Amino acid sequence: MSTPSVEPSAEYILPLRWTAESERDSELQDLAAYLERLLRWIPVTVVDGSAPGLFERHRAAFPPGVRHIRPEPASDSAGGSGNSAAGNGKVAGVMTGVRASSAELLVIADDDVRYTRESLAAVVRHLSSADIVRPQNYFDPLPWHAWCDTARTLINRAWSADYPGTLAVRKSALLATGGYDPVLFENLELIRTVKAAGGRERIVPDLMVPRRPPKFRHFLKQRTRQAYDDFAQPRRLAVELSLLPVIACAARLPAGRRRAALLALAAAPVLIAETGRRRHSGRAVFPFPATLFAPLWVLERAACIWIALGFRLAGGVPYAGARLKTAAHSEAELRRRHRGKLGSHYHYLKPANVPKEQP
Structure with missing residues (x-):
């Protein structure tokens, strides 16, 4: 295998936690093949919180160049979250990878995200003038249920921007906050935590990064959980x-x-969805028929948000065996907790090396 085309200034961190119920041979093979491509461009760390048998299976399937480690125990250093002690285990995986990395520029991505060489180069490059970078995900391929979720993405793009399953962040900025809480909407919490400390966010809605759609069964489980996320966004919740x-x-x-x-x-x-599709080069990756699923998504959210309210009144939404x-x-x-932690002396440094865009 060739040496990655980056210096230690950038690293890819993938938090992973699969169960025997969710794992499929085809998905593991697809992930392993993706990691092999990534290793040509950037060092990769997988923080794997899967059960011991699955952990060993993953280690055997992943390319030898992948650093494959266990997550550290969750820490409450970021402050009380109002959740169970374990909270969202993905946060422990992310913070383990962040602390283990020797790189300053970190790309954090879910296991279904599939960067190309060009999109990876672009998201790292944007960290030259920001502490956190938010690109745009789209589903590839598009089974019917992914059309419905794409309509949600388009509505988000019409009003402001979507929240993807991947972010790029400066290690120093995140560590200055002591980490972020293991809440349900963990990507929003990460973004708000870095910004509260004085960090700069760069939203890049025309930086398109593909991701694999969930299986239909997992899609169904996400309906109420995604609605519950809006308790973090009061105006959206009211609507x-x-x-x-x-x-x-x-x-x-x-x-x-x-x-x-x-x-x-x-x-x-x-x-509204068509407006979102036309913004920021969206027509390049979002087919027009996705807009026609927008009424179906609105009906779904109209019902699921009230179910989410019931869970809220009952003490929280079920997640990984807890609430x-x-x-x-x-x-x-978050500003009360983290204001000024980055300090006025903080400077943005242009990364010396980013993944090469040429094949």
Whole structure:
């Protein structure tokens, strides 16, 4: 295997926790092949919290150049999260990889993310002027349920930006905060924590990074959990809680007005999703039919947000055998904890080497 085309200034960190129920031979082979490609461009660390038998199976399947380690026990150094002691185990995996890395520029990605050489080069390059970089994910391939989730992405892009399954971050910026809490919406918590300490976020909605879609069974499990994330975004939460009452009121109108109202309620999310598709080069990766799934996603969220509210009142949403109450901490709370931790002396340094874009 050739030597990675980067200096120790950049590293790829992949937190992993598979169960026997979720693991498939084809998925393991696909991940191993992806890691082999990555190693040509950047050093790779996989922090694997899988059960011992699966851990050894992964070690045998992964290329020899991958650093394959166990996560350290979760720490509460970032502050109380209001969750179970274990919380979101992905955070422990990320922080283990961050502390183990000798690189300053870190690309953190879920196991379904599939960077190309060009997108990896770009996300590292953007760290030359930021502490945290947020690219845009899209599904490849697109089974029918991924069309529905793509509609959610497009609606997010219409209003602001989507939250991907990958971020790039400066190690020094994240360690200056002492880490981030193991809440449900862990990527939002990471972003808010670094920004609260004085870090700079760069959102790059035209930096497209593919990811594999979830299996249908896992997709179903994500519905209420994704809705619960919006307890970290109060204005969005208020809008989503109003959806079901609005739809119910429209359905009770006289026949003629009912048809017009329901048609308007169906057309609005399609128009919003199409706006998101047209922004920031979205048409290059988001097919038009995805916008037609927007009304279906709105119906799903209108129901799931009320189920999420029930879980909230019951003490939290079920996650990995426990309950997580906190979706993510508010910006005000995190500023109170972390304000000024990066310091006014912090400077952005242009990375000396990034993954080469030429084949």
